[in-house]
Amino acid sequence: MNIHDLIRELREPxxxxxxxxxxxxxxxLPLEPSGKxxxxxxxxxxxxxxxxxxxxxxxxxxxxxITPGSGPGHLGLFGYDPLQYRIGRGILEALGIQxxxxxxxxxxxxxxxxxxxxGRISDRRAGRPTTERCVALxxxxxxxxxxxxxxxxxPVREHRFVxxxxxxxxxxxxxxxxPQLVGHAPLPAQGADAESQKTAQAVNEFAAQAxxxxxxxxxxxxxxxxxxxxxxxxxxxxxxxxxKAAAVAVYPMYKGLARLVGMEVVEAGASLDDxxxxxxxxxxxxxxxxxxxxxxxxxxxxxxxxxxxxMIERFDSIIPRVRALNPDVVIVTGDHSTPSKLKxxxxxxxxxxxxxxxxxxxxxxxxxxxxxxxxxxxxFQAMYLMPLAMAHAKRLGKYGx
Amino acid sequence: MNIHDLIRELREPxxxxxxxxxxxxxxxLPLEPSGKxxxxxxxxxxxxxxxxxxxxxxxxxxxxxITPGSGPGHLGLFGYDPLQYRIGRGILEALGIQxxxxxxxxxxxxxxxxxxxxGRISDRRAGRPTTERCVALxxxxxxxxxxxxxxxxxPVREHRFVxxxxxxxxxxxxxxxxPQLVGHAPLPAQGADAESQKTAQAVNEFAAQAxxxxxxxxxxxxxxxxxxxxxxxxxxxxxxxxxKAAAVAVYPMYKGLARLVGMEVVEAGASLDDxxxxxxxxxxxxxxxxxxxxxxxxxxxxxxxxxxxxMIERFDSIIPRVRALNPDVVIVTGDHSTPSKLKxxxxxxxxxxxxxxxxxxxxxxxxxxxxxxxxxxxxFQAMYLMPLAMAHAKRLGKYGx
Numbered sequence: 001m002n003i004h005d006l007i008r009e010l011r012e013p014x015x016x017x018x019x020x021x022x023x024x025x026x027x028x029l030p031l032e033p034s035g036k037x038x039x040x041x042x043x044x045x046x047x048x049x050x051x052x053x054x055x056x057x058x059x060x061x062x063x064x065x066i067t068p069g070s071g072p073g074h075l076g077l078f079g080y081d082p083l084q085y086r087i088g089r090g091i092l093e094a095l096g097i098q099x100x101x102x103x104x105x106x107x108x109x110x111x112x113x114x115x116x117x118x119g120r121i122s123d124r125r126a127g128r129p130t131t132e133r134c135v136a137l138x139x140x141x142x143x144x145x146x147x148x149x150x151x152x153x154x155p156v157r158e159h160r161f162v163x164x165x166x167x168x169x170x171x172x173x174x175x176x177x178x179p180q181l182v183g184h185a186p187l188p189a190q191g192a193d194a195e196s197q198k199t200a201q202a203v204n205e206f207a208a209q210a211x212x213x214x215x216x217x218x219x220x221x222x223x224x225x226x227x228x229x230x231x232x233x234x235x236x237x238x239x240x241x242x243x244k245a246a247a248v249a250v251y252p253m254y255k256g257l258a259r260l261v262g263m264e265v266v267e268a269g270a271s272l273d274d275x276x277x278x279x280x281x282x283x284x285x286x287x288x289x290x291x292x293x294x295x296x297x298x299x300x301x302x303x304x305x306x307x308x309x310x311m312i313e314r315f316d317s318i319i320p321r322v323r324a325l326n327p328d329v330v331i332v333t334g335d336h337s338t339p340s341k342l343k344x345x346x347x348x349x350x351x352x353x354x355x356x357x358x359x360x361x362x363x364x365x366x367x368x369x370x371x372x373x374x375x376x377x378x379x380f381q382a383m384y385l386m387p388l389a390m391a392h393a394k395r396l397g398k399y400g401x
Numbered sequence: 402m403n404i405h406d407l408i409r410e411l412r413e414p415x416x417x418x419x420x421x422x423x424x425x426x427x428x429x430l431p432l433e434p435s436g437k438x439x440x441x442x443x444x445x446x447x448x449x450x451x452x453x454x455x456x457x458x459x460x461x462x463x464x465x466x467i468t469p470g471s472g473p474g475h476l477g478l479f480g481y482d483p484l485q486y487r488i489g490r491g492i493l494e495a496l497g498i499q500x501x502x503x504x505x506x507x508x509x510x511x512x513x514x515x516x517x518x519x520g521r522i523s524d525r526r527a528g529r530p531t532t533e534r535c536v537a538l539x540x541x542x543x544x545x546x547x548x549x550x551x552x553x554x555x556p557v558r559e560h561r562f563v564x565x566x567x568x569x570x571x572x573x574x575x576x577x578x579x580p581q582l583v584g585h586a587p588l589p590a591q592g593a594d595a596e597s598q599k600t601a602q603a604v605n606e607f608a609a610q611a612x613x614x615x616x617x618x619x620x621x622x623x624x625x626x627x628x629x630x631x632x633x634x635x636x637x638x639x640x641x642x643x644x645k646a647a648a649v650a651v652y653p654m655y656k657g658l659a660r661l662v663g664m665e666v667v668e669a670g671a672s673l674d675d676x677x678x679x680x681x682x683x684x685x686x687x688x689x690x691x692x693x694x695x696x697x698x699x700x701x702x703x704x705x706x707x708x709x710x711x712m713i714e715r716f717d718s719i720i721p722r723v724r725a726l727n728p729d730v731v732i733v734t735g736d737h738s739t740p741s742k743l744k745x746x747x748x749x750x751x752x753x754x755x756x757x758x759x760x761x762x763x764x765x766x767x768x769x770x771x772x773x774x775x776x777x778x779x780x781f782q783a784m785y786l787m788p789l790a791m792a793h794a795k796r797l798g799k800y801g802x
Contacts, residue, residue, distance in 0.1 A: 387465055401470040401494075
């Protein structure tokens, strides 16, 4: 039995509120073998208090050893099995620029490239144009017309953009047109089934028109497309959990992921303080709040250990304002680890705490990777966090008599 | 691959004996944030000794966050995936009064209700008749005759009773006839498929005859039926594990659940001491003993923390007599947690110990929720307890060469 079906069956209304605080890329590694992680180094009195009163553990975003991107990382936290629900690259790119993708859309990532007189790619990134130039070139590509479909072309940055094909019955089993090698022409698109052939036909028409529109724009005189993805069919948060959910995020990608599961994306401001103010302002209007904090991940990606420590301390400082709202359940976690030492996402389990009056105490008195190993949540798949939150929020009835 | 298929393939005969001691609702919560649970408060020298010598852990009855009823809780302990094997309410009610349901049966819970002259329900519980009256009314309903079927009507208590329809090819996809509202007549039964239509026809005939038999019995002058359930198809303990199993239980529900998986329900007496005496008496005749102890759950449900502590201490006191029998494997666990603080079943993992000479030692020196977190069994789904028991009993061969 599917866990979402089980939750739909067991869920009960309650006037309780759940706050999910996601510090992106929270988990880390020590720089030296016997050292401390970023989280262990940071001074986090408020998180430590939550850890002491609540239950801690380590969440495994997908499976042991699997490093997730932001998409699977967040789907897991939202209680959607990231192996069952796959969000294709094109859709993620579109979400990342806050393009309102919908159920009739196939989205794909585009790259400007340079082709020689014979049509062979000589630079797969067209010498990395400026983002301003990317915007201007996309405006030009917006002249492409394909009968029976709507086509949207939106800049991302430098050589990257997004194309969305909108129409009935478009499949996404279409090969990348990027040959991933210089010296070869872009590949023609082919569909693996009837619906995808319809998409492939549109893609080839798009490439032909793009070639003509960009003919005089060398080095950005051609495009390649990769990662065709249809908008996923996904039950909403409201349908699964019966929760009215607000996403309090600053970055488009996370707003997009939240919108994908049917959360309402609210105007959140630009700073962490703004986000908490948003939480306070909308407290009465929602049952569930997802607050996304980006800078624990970006400092980790930069390999800047002290900056990540500082961002964690900043994150810690908002906890008193969150607790002052009297939430019934507070979760603090990350969508994955981003150790500064690795300068990238990693597969390491993510320190996680769940605070509620119904928590069984454990031995954890500080919020950190090593201490969470002794926590009452143990090591668990991130997708089970939402059922736990629902249980502690008294929103799940008994299974079976 | 199904775990039962794997066990059937690997199991080997052995002259070893396994004892499964189930303290119902064993897991608890402290009353105060930094306090101890019921089990941690109780003085349990014999359980602590078992914990010290054996391996401990915390079992998750169904999935994280899911609170099980007694049915799913016990199925998990018996090694049956509680999400795969679902026992319907009607069957559980019948098991609960020790009615010997069988493979041709559809069972359903009945309620006496009051209807007005127009046939509309004015009291869904008929003013809660005494159990004596329930017995008398059921005797009257036993006069119902339905051609081609056997019909059994058995009292439960107050307004509640059980009806069992026995015959070939009866389905259970039948709607409840209880409209769950006063001011409406009981609903006619309808079957969702051919087999269930056969049941629905019998149900409507039953209701019509019941209405005539009860016409002069106001306020108990009508019945509603809810929770139609067919006897589940379930492989027996003997078939799966090759174990001759005895159930030493006092309460009908647990006897019924044990009978469902093919255990022999033996005459156990009324007290915990009687149950242990039964174990001693039958020691040579079975391979596996399931001993069920109710009072850790009922005191938890009552919210009586000190009484639950006392019941745990009483449970501890039988351990020396069990050990004197020289069992090969002893398991002590619960089917779920019932914290006095919540006065109900809960989703919290259940302290569990497995004792056998082949246990790998862990750091646990006392049997309790917090200490079990450091145990060698870790946190695990309850359905894996039986494979572990079989392994320690030297009843499972190697998988693959």
